[in-house]
Amino acid sequence: MRYISTRGQAPALTFEEAMLSGLARDGGLYVPETIPQMSAEDIRALNGLSYEETAFRVMRPFVGEGFTDEIFADLIAKAYAGFGHNARAPLVQLAPNHFLLELFHGPTLAFKDFAMQLIGQLFQEALERRGERVTIVGATSGDTGSAAIEAFRGLDNVDVFILYPHGRVSEVQRRQMTTPAEANVHALAMDGHFDDCQARLKDMFNHFEFRDTVRLAGVNSINWARVLAQVVYYFSSAVSLGAPDRTVSFTVPTGNFGDIFAGYIAKRMGLPIDRLVVATNQNDILHRCLTSGAYETSEVQPSISPSMDIQVSSNFERALFDAYTRDGAAVAQLMDELKAGGFSVSQGALQALREHFDSGCVSEAQTLDTILLANTTMGELLCPHSAVGVRVAEALRKPDVPMITLATAHPAKFPDAVEKASGIRPPLPNRMADLYERPERVTRVANDLAALESLIKERIHK
Ligand SMILES: *Cc1c(COP(=O)(O)O)cnc(C)c1O
Numbered sequence: 001m002r003y004i005s006t007r008g009q010a011p012a013l014t015f016e017e018a019m020l021s022g023l024a025r026d027g028g029l030y031v032p033e034t035i036p037q038m039s040a041e042d043i044r045a046l047n048g049l050s051y052e053e054t055a056f057r058v059m060r061p062f063v064g065e066g067f068t069d070e071i072f073a074d075l076i077a078k079a080y081a082g083f084g085h086n087a088r089a090p091l092v093q094l095a096p097n098h099f100l101l102e103l104f105h106g107p108t109l110a111f112k113d114f115a116m117q118l119i120g121q122l123f124q125e126a127l128e129r130r131g132e133r134v135t136i137v138g139a140t141s142g143d144t145g146s147a148a149i150e151a152f153r154g155l156d157n158v159d160v161f162i163l164y165p166h167g168r169v170s171e172v173q174r175r176q177m178t179t180p181a182e183a184n185v186h187a188l189a190m191d192g193h194f195d196d197c198q199a200r201l202k203d204m205f206n207h208f209e210f211r212d213t214v215r216l217a218g219v220n221s222i223n224w225a226r227v228l229a230q231v232v233y234y235f236s237s238a239v240s241l242g243a244p245d246r247t248v249s250f251t252v253p254t255g256n257f258g259d260i261f262a263g264y265i266a267k268r269m270g271l272p273i274d275r276l277v278v279a280t281n282q283n284d285i286l287h288r289c290l291t292s293g294a295y296e297t298s299e300v301q302p303s304i305s306p307s308m309d310i311q312v313s314s315n316f317e318r319a320l321f322d323a324y325t326r327d328g329a330a331v332a333q334l335m336d337e338l339k340a341g342g343f344s345v346s347q348g349a350l351q352a353l354r355e356h357f358d359s360g361c362v363s364e365a366q367t368l369d370t371i372l373l374a375n376t377t378m379g380e381l382l383c384p385h386s387a388v389g390v391r392v393a394e395a396l397r398k399p400d401v402p403m404i405t406l407a408t409a410h411p412a413k414f415p416d417a418v419e420k421a422s423g424i425r426p427p428l429p430n431r432m433a434d435l436y437e438r439p440e441r442v443t444r445v446a447n448d449l450a451a452l453e454s455l456i457k458e459r460i461h462k
Pocket of ligand 1: 253254
């Protein structure tokens, strides 16, 4: 299995190489050259398997020769052992034909743990075998950073630097990033928004001298290995509702388009999915684009669902690549136009996107409303991101197709918003109840590429 860039100008890589490098050298994102297929029979055979066994069967064809079957199965087992629920991704019913996929039982209480815990294991194994070390730099709107730090803390051959927008993450998110004491963990609070953090990260990747000197690796949702790990729960949840003999739809609270793109890959592999519904908060660039074809950035408006406060959805490039029939030059041109503020998707490409994706956006007031309503009528306390999903799902779902809405974080990760909406302050699970007592360690940094690069060079273990 080879991986190619969405901009068509970088060499094809193996799974392991694509995972270790993150972004392609032409600025594009890696995607598999071909999508492995699962037949109806293959999918039916997942019925009754554990999450780990399902994960092995779904991901194995993408991973190639770098990892043996035995080692890969072992890394999957280690990745999910620390989850607080035996099912890993349990499904609960909200209403007739509407289900909630709880993806928040990992160590940092957000779905990011599914990918990050596995990627931590895969990195460690690959780097040890190669005798190499890397510097991981990540940009986060809150959850990626905490999940990355949790996955890489204390590893011998990795330094991990996380850029988050100062003052714009929740207290639980911040503490999860600033309280780990391991010397290889560096939390950096940057002036600006998430998009600024992500832009500086991309600049570092495009600055080849720096990239090569520190052996830069990325674990943002642009990393293909993360997308792949998220494909698994689309299969496990659909199978538990009767796939492949029953078609389901998914609604996904969306920011960077990574999670929902994993659903698209599941569909392309053969999982019978009717609609993939993009749910956004007031930062609705994806909803506007899928509605009008115009992908135009505007100012980020901070919301109560901060992990979706994004105006440039990096992984959307992967969907565009397919919608433009894998024409890397066309994608590169769109991305150039984006630097000047936006682009419009061609009629044909928009039609291709709409074959799979629907969308809806939700205001702040509606989000609060939905948290209250879901608690009183469905008996489920939702985090604000999950509430955005449930709201859109209720509006768009068809009565005869089961809808699975992804619950992307635990309500206790966003206690202020949940309390404001419902009057209930959700407690942290016991295993992290002392988070508020642990000492914090963080460095304030300016939105300045050169300053960031020299700080990183200074700090890395040599
Ligand atoms: C990251 C995140 C999202 C958005 O996921 P994308 O893959 O970026 O679309 C939604 N909700 C929560 C809680 C998140 O942490």
